[in-house]
Amino acid sequence: DVKVTQSSRYLVKRTGEKVFLECVQDMDHENMFWYRQDPGLGLRLIYFSYDVKMKEKGDIPEGYSVSREKKERFSLILESASTNQTSMYLCASGSLGVGELFFGEGSRLTVL
Amino acid sequence: QKEVEQNSGPLSVPEGAIASLNCTYSDRGSQSFFWYRQYSGKSPELIMSIYSNGDKEDGRFTAQLNKASQYVSLLIRDSQPSDSATYLCAVLGGASKIIFGSGTRLSIRP
Numbered sequence: 001d002v003k004v005t006q007s008s009r010y011l012v013k014r015t016g017e018k019v020f021l022e023c024v025q026d027m028d029h030e031n032m033f034w035y036r037q038d039p040g041l042g043l044r045l046i047y048f049s050y051d052v053k054m055k056e057k058g059d060i061p062e063g064y065s066v067s068r069e070k071k072e073r074f075s076l077i078l079e080s081a082s083t084n085q086t087s088m089y090l091c092a093s094g095s096l097g098v099g100e101l102f103f104g105e106g107s108r109l110t111v112l
Numbered sequence: 113q114k115e116v117e118q119n120s121g122p123l124s125v126p127e128g129a130i131a132s133l134n135c136t137y138s139d140r141g142s143q144s145f146f147w148y149r150q151y152s153g154k155s156p157e158l159i160m161s162i163y164s165n166g167d168k169e170d171g172r173f174t175a176q177l178n179k180a181s182q183y184v185s186l187l188i189r190d191s192q193p194s195d196s197a198t199y200l201c202a203v204l205g206g207a208s209k210i211i212f213g214s215g216t217r218l219s220i221r222p
Binding site: 031040041044045050097105 | 118
């Protein structure tokens with residue numbers, strides 16, 4: 001079975017802290033994605049990557065950065081967390097050019 | 113205009129009836145379309161994909177695509193309580209960018 005593992009299910013951070021969310025997939029997928037999900041807004045794409053060291057901005061990249069040093073690992077970084085970044089963060093992976101995504105269980109981040 | 117639009121619902125359908133979920137998209141060049149199901153507290157999972165105009169059937173699910181109207185739909189026949197979930201429409205755009213709609217919440221009433 002495809003497995004996408006997110007490092008933390010629940011995090012509580014303070015405003016201004018640096019936050020790392022890590023995602024690892026075991027299917028050798030080229031594509032990896034970070035979304036955030038908020039009530040009424042659905043899944044919004046933050047960043048995606050189609051290859052090691054490659055990244056593309058999604059619809060809401062402001063306040064976030066990403067890192068993909070290895071094919072299986074895609075990290076989302078909040079340089080200075082703010083309360084409006086309180087959300088559920090979902091990582092997903094998929095094969096290049098194919099729209100079937102496999103999602104991790106999500107990381108619920110609360111910024112106080 | 114949002115790239116992918118869905119009615120948020122909730123859509124309430126009696127058990128055994130047909131549930132009809134709709135989605136429109138703005139990028140006329142999009143070629144691949146998907147329906148994901150998300151149960152409360154869980155992550156989305158793919159249930160249907162469709163790439164060409166017309167209907168695609170898989171069990172109780174039928175996906176319909178009309179590229180001229182930029183419209184995708186999902187029909188669920190013989191709706192069951194276990195079909196109660198949020199259904200997300202997704203579109204594959206350029207550079208492998210996958211955009212989701214905000215989802216339609218479906219409730220099947222016994």
